[in-house]
Amino acid sequence: MSQNFRLPTGGRVNRGKKISFTFDGRRMSGLEGDTLASALLANGEHLAGRSFKYHRPRGILSAGPEEPNALVGVGADEGHYSPNLRATQVELFEGLVAESQNRSPSLRYDWAGVNNLIWRFIPAGFYYKTFMWPRGAWTKFFEPRIRAMAGLGRAPRAPDATTYAQRYAHCDVLVVGAGPAGLAAALAAVQGGQRVILCDEQNELGGSLLSETDATIDGAPAARWLSETIAQLRAAGSLQILARTTAFGYFPHNMLGLVERLTDHLPGVAGQPRERLWQVRAKQVVLAAGEIERPLVFPDNDRPGIMLAGAARIYASRYGVKPGQRAVIVTAHDSAYRAALALYQAGVGIAAIADVRANPQGGWVDLARKAGLPVRAGCTITGTSGRLRVSGADLAPLAADGTVGASERVSCDLLLMSGGFTPSVHLFSQSRGKLVYDDALGAFVPGTPAEDCWVAGACRGVSLLSEVLADGFAKGASAARAAGGALVPARGFATTHAPATGGGFAGALPHGKNPASVRAFVDFQNDSTAKDIKLAISEGLRSIEHIKRYTTTGMATDQGKISNMNALGIATDVLARPIAQIGTTTFRMPYTPTTFGVFAGYARGDLFDTVRRTPVHHWAEAQGAVFEDVSLWKRARYFPLAGEDMHQAVARECRAVRAAAGIFDASTLGKIEVAGPDAAEFLNRMYVNAWSKLKPGRLRYGLLLREDGFILDDGVIGRMSDECFHVTTTTGGAARVLTMMEDYRQTEFPELKVWLTSTTEQWAVIALQGPKAREILAPFVEGADISHAAMPHMSVVECRVAGVPARLFRVSFTGELGFEINVPADYGRAVWEAIFAAGQPAGLVAYGTETMHVLRAEKGYIIVGQETDGTVTPDDAGLSWAIGKAKPDFVGKRALARAGMGEGVQRKQLVGLLTDDPQVVLEEGAQLVADPAQPPPMTMLGHVTSSYWSATLNRSMALALVKNGRARIGETLHVPMPGRVIRVTITGPVFYDAEGIKLDG
Amino acid sequence: MLLITCPFCGPRPELEFGYAGEAHVVRAQDPRDVSDSQWTEYLYQRSNVRGVHAERWRHAHGCAQFFNALRDTTTDHFVATYRIGESRPDAAVEAGR
Amino acid sequence: MAETMARLHPLAAVKTVADPHLVAQGPMGRFSLRLSPTAAPPPLGALGLSLPLAPCRAAQSETAAALWLGPGEWLLLTAPERAPAVEAALRAELAGQAFSLVEISHRQTGFSLSGPRAAQRLNAGCPLDLDLASFPVGMCTRTVFAKAEIVLWRTGAEQFHIEVWRSFVPYLWELLVIVGAETS
Structure with a gap:
């Protein structure tokens, strides 16, 4: 196709640079500067997606972040695929591959469109009511079907092939939005000598000025003022401009989250991150987020070709695109007249301007009348026709008492609507600032801020261009001053611009039809209708928060940007309470959907978390060690020889430590x-x-x-x-x-x-354990006598080991003669290797944490976190001998004296367990009972804390916490397991060398 | 991310801090002197304030010091931060916000 | 037996790339010195400097540096071969007052990060304001870089010294290299 709807002149697109892309496999072209939406419209394509619930054909509604319909999947391959992007925000680039969503097999023929035929049976809340019976049908029948049909778009089928960056930044003044208010604010803040960040979600700064073709500012056409202002700002060294950057979240203490799109629009750039998360801490924030046009709610207001009036004007004036041939405009606001004129000048036939107001007048209305456009005052719309594209509008006179006359079908291929404008208060609301209802404006505007924040321009309801600029400048100056900057005097901006400020409507237009037979959409993305809201209220829901959840209005990814006020308007009519009393729902971050990738940032793959490795790690790795995670550390679990499994390796390591010696990395x-x-x-x-x-x-x-x-x-x-x-x-x-x-x-x-x-990290710790430990170590030691007489069990000496200064501990966690050699960490590997080599003739083996666990369990030594679980006292663990009884106080002493902690209470105590069948190794965590035949709930007496095969004992063994366990030694208990019951005998917790003779070698 | 004023280092990002529970929960000079119920209160009872809450923070990834703070639990705004051993800033300071 | 064992740098097993702005430093003598925050510390002849008393500031001499890390806490840096002599001299100079002097030469590793984008690179993981006005030359502090704790010391307008515990060295290195490859 060849851009049949591109105007011959005008717009900010680069007519010298043609860009080709595909949509649902069809090759099309656009121009540099297009969005995917404007390029589709240039090719005459309105149909862009199917709706969420009814799978109704939907077209491009808006030209900005509020787009609820034209959600597309973009990406040439699965590694670069992103679902649910708003076509109105996707910048066109060469080779872009986009597909529509929520349709099968194709956008034009969608089998799930059957939902559109049975819509009477699936009103709001239908899933709360419908899928309750029969019981089993949910998992077998309903859920799989709903899952197949529900959801927006689809997840990518391959891992994200792109990367993401993150950065913290600080500034005195952060200006969100680079429309006229934001630009003026930035000018003032820079003039105040402040560090400023100015961000805007679009590819170009300018906001509404980008589609401004009529106004002049300080004598210059708006476009020239814009380019000169940007140049002036860029020249200021203290200002950072972030285009393509969405402020998605306003967090406490003036921290804002921004996402900067870095390379999606630059397909030729490889190896650079796709997006960057900015976490900006600002002393002061200026919100200049603009406003969003409201649709009108009337029957079948969702056909492709039905568009917001302001969006149509943007497509014509900014992108040079004619959105249709013959337009009907339905409006409650003056600005639609401006759109009508712009389209008229672009060659679009204006079939009618239906104004629901009885007596519209003002600058743009007069201009439209003067141009001969057919204005129908006091006129409403009662329906539309057309399937994949709107083909007609049913216009009917609306009397002052609200009665609707006979309708007349006016044919058109473009239907524009305007219910007025809603200030973009999302970020302000996120910051916990209070919103107040402005009756004159018919919208919520920012009230008392909760953060150091200023609101400027249209997002607080200011709409005249000169006032917007002055307001932006004043707020920028105030923010700079509050941040500690110089005083900047207020200034005005001379503009020529016809005001388009009158009117506005929130709610559903009267249509005179049986309300049960029509669908007038309020929330396009979640397919909720005026009828749904009325149903919710009739079923007893009163709070707007409840109505929202029941109907899901405003709960789609657009967060009700276009639906919120209309939903409130309907509720206020039905409840007969003013909007100010009903209140509004709270806006949540993110402002627009944000990729998971940008939050993960660098934390993926090897950098997902810090992986801590000891100085000996790479030696162990080279030996083929198998590692386990212990907190953030990697620890060698066992060192299998060729052909060994874990069981065999651990048994060999255990026998070697008991018979000769083992070396163990205790650096962690x-x-x-x-x-x-x-x-x-x-x-x-x-x-x-x-x-x-x-x-x-x-x-x-x-x-x-x-x-x-x-x-x-x-x-x-x-x-x-x-x-x-x-x-x-x-x-x-x-x-x-x-x-x-x-x-x-x-x-x-x-x-x-x-x-x-x-x-911890100063020392590498090499444990050398076993009867031959001393003879292996002795040749390395300088400056200390390590004989048993000079260095008994539980002593420490500072000396040199292998020429390196060391703290040498005589200590054992195995029950054998043992040493722990602390050497400065850089030397750990070399000392380890020297000792390992020297110990080979004596049969020295490297052992890992698994063998360490078995050996200590044979000795009945506890491991905190295994034998203890936060409810174990020293006495429970058999460690009351460690307590310094004469001490007046220590942490925990007073608590041990509380009732229930000591004598006379049947607390669980640490004991050993031996299974009747020595081959059976119990499962850790298994419960112990006295009577396996007791019907549930059984009386549980305790549980297994550690359980191993002991190569030393040539049988299984376990440690357990058992109620009153020490008094039960010798008793038989049972471990009920699936399909069998295991008999065990309670023993003392020490299975090996109870006398401690081996500690001395 | 909160911005917390360490009494030693000045305003720092929350990432550098660790929360350490309610402040001014006094451990008895000699725990032997207190009853079981008083000790239970010391161990487990906390005020869970809605509004200005005296709480402990530690500038763990900074100067490593514990300190006290008055924070409004409804707004996350800090009324004051002060060093261990200093008494809770008086009500006038709290009312000043 | 002489001290002939080979020292192993924590980056030894990490694939390093040439980066003129990011340099992992070799051995260094390091001590953690603790004094009562209320006691007036003497000038330390062993270091050739007076301990900085202002929060988050470093003092430097020809042969050593002292970084204020907390009230009564300093990180002392010196050449590795001087470490034993410095320790002995400090113990002698501090005798008579309560103190703690712990050698931590092997606990951490130093990096130097320089260049016009040094601060920006750090801000990929460090949440501090590194503008020269907020973080001037001579300022030092413990802080975080992504999931690792670091000591950050600004030694020049475009020059930082970073200290990190040894097991976090590969993480810090790899992340700084990735950030260094970003062109914007």
Whole structure:
């Protein structure tokens, strides 16, 4: 097709640059500067989509972000596919591939259009009523069909192939909207010496000035004033202009979310992000978001070819497109006359201007009359004809009492409507600013702001161009002043411009027909009609919030940009209460639909989250280790040899540690240096244990509770000197423990001279465990005697290991003779490799967290978070021996003295479990009962906390928390599992070397 | 994202802070002196104010300090922020908003 | 046995790209120094400087730098070979008052980020206002960069020093490289 509806001259499109694109597979062309909508119209295409519920053919209604009908899927392949884009906002580029939505098999023949025939049976709320019976039919019958038919567009079938960027920015004044008000505001703010960001959702700055063909500003045609003003702003170094940037959200404390479209319109640019999320913190905000034209609500007001009058004028004057050959205009507002004149001048035949007002007059009305356009005052519209395109309008006289006379069909291929304008208060409302109803304007306007924000121009109901400019400048000056800038005197702008400000209508036009037999659409996107709103009210709903939810009016992706006021107008008629009393619904972010990708930003793939790796990680990886996630860390879980599964690898690793030695990367353990004269006293108050008498060079197992008495964390703590402790925490608890200790240090015990420093990443920690650990380690140690006599279990020494300064712990989490070698992290890998190599002749193996878990469970050592769940006290875990009984206080001590926490209560206690069948490994989390035959609900006595195959014992074993467990040792309990019951015997929690002989090698 | 005025570092973005619960919940000097019910109150009872709420924040990814703040829970506006150990700014300050 | 073990840089396993504006630094001597916020700290001869007392400001000498990170908390930077001597000297100078001095040389890694777009690159993940008026040369602070905590120190109008814990090094690096490739 060849742009048959392109006007020979005019508009801001670049006539020298033809752009080809496809729509539903058909090749078409447009011009640079077109939107997809204007290019479709240039090719005579109004039919752009099918509606959401009734699958009615729909055309392009608007020329902006409020578009409810022309939603398209855009993208040449699935990796670049975006559904539900408004054709009115899609910038045309070479090779653009677009498709219509909500139709099958094609836009012109859509089988689901049957909904349009059965519409009487699917009114508002039909899904609340219809799908209740029979019960099973929902999942089997209704849901699959509704899912196939419902929804807007379709999700892309491949991962997003584009990337997204994010940026934080700050400014003194953020101006949202670069129409006349926003431009003037930016001028003033720059003049005030402020850092300014000016953003606008369109490809060009200018807003309404982009389609302004008549007015002059300060003596210059609007277009020239616009280009000169933009040049002047660009020359100001303190202003950043963001075009193609939608302010979608207004967040607390003057932070706004913007989305900048970077490359969608530049198909040749590769490797650059598609969009950027801007999070802008502004000292002051000027909202200059403009206004949105309201449609009129009349029967069959949704056929393709029915358009907002202002949109038709924009297509003619900005894009040089003739939206039809013969137009009928229905209006309640003067501005439609302006549109009629513009179209008339573009060669569109004007069949009638039907004005529902009895006596319209004013500048544009007079001009239209003077031009000989057929004005019908006191005239309404009672219906339309046409299937895929409007073909006629039924016009009828409207008497002052509201009665509708006989209608006359006027043929047309374009039907324009205007109910007046609604200020774009969305962002203001998002910011929790109060909206107030302006009776004269017939719309809600911004009232008291909740943020440091100013509202300028049409979005607060100012409509005369000279006033809009002056208002914008004044608000920009006020914002600059409030942000700390210079005083900028007010200024006026001389404009020549015929005002088009009179009139307006909200509600449904009278049509004189049986209301049950017509559909007059209020919300085009969600297919809700005037009748639906009346139905909701007749069914007892009164609050506008309830009416909105019942009918879904205003709940589509356009958030009621065009439907809100008409819905209120209908409600106010039926409820016979003024709109001001009914109030309006709250607008939510985003202002227009926003991609998920831009929110994810850089957080995808490898950068989805921080992945923490130890200095030994890549060695383990090269050895074929299998890793597991422990908080943000990657930890080697086991080191399988060729052909081994996890079970075999873990069994081999366990046997090697018990028989010879194993090496284990414990670098992820949290470490905190507690230093200062009051270090011991601080630990006394934090941990349950007594620390004052611990000698430098000695270690102690520390247990940390929450203030409610339950176990929070544990770890071995070494006293390095009188005033310095090396505290270790669990891997996952490191940050939590440091935060809690800092809290007490700063807020409860500020008198203590003690400081906490995280050293988790300062040290790589190499655990060397097993009977041969000492002989493997000894040759590496300088400056310390590590013999048993000189360095017994639970001691620490500073020395050199492999030539590197080290803190050497004699400690065991396996039950074997063991050391934990702390070396500065950069050396961790080299020291590890040296020890690993040296230990080979002795049978040293690397082991992972799984073997660590098994070995400690054989010894009955708890793991916080596995044996504990936030309700386990030290006594429950069999750890009351750790408590420093003589201490007056420690975190959690008072809570342990509360009723229910101690003696005489049947609390769950840590015990061991052995299954009757030694081959059966219980499931962790499995419940324990005394009588497996008891009918449900069964009395549950406890649960399995840890369960493993023990290569050492050559049988299964488990730890469990069991009510009154220590008194039940020797009893048999049962574990009911699907299809079977497992018998277990309660034992003590230590399965291996209960006497602790092995700790000494 | 809130903008929170750290008493040490000045206004900073919320991302740098951690919330730390209600402020001025006093731990007994010697917990042995308080009854079970008083201790239970200390552990679990919080005021859940609608309006100006005294609460603790920590400039965790900044100067690492805990501090107190008065925030209106209905608007998210901060009335004041002040250091640990300082008493709650008086009602006149609150009324000044 | 001499200190012959090889040091492994946290970026060792990361594929690096040549970027004249982003440089990962080698070893450095680092300490966390803590004093009572109410005590007046002495000039530290070991560092050749007086500790900065103004919030979020750094002081520099020929051989060392001290960054105010919090009340009574400083990050001290010095050459790695000087670290043991500096530690000993500081302990001697501070004797008699309560303090905590913890070596953290290996805990974190330094980066230098420079160029006309340095601040913009940081603002891809750092929510601070990095305008020179708001974040002048000599200002330093802990803050965040996307999901990592960093210490940020402006050493020049177009020059930043970044410190980050070692396990976050690859994340920070990779993200800064991606942002560096953006042309707008």
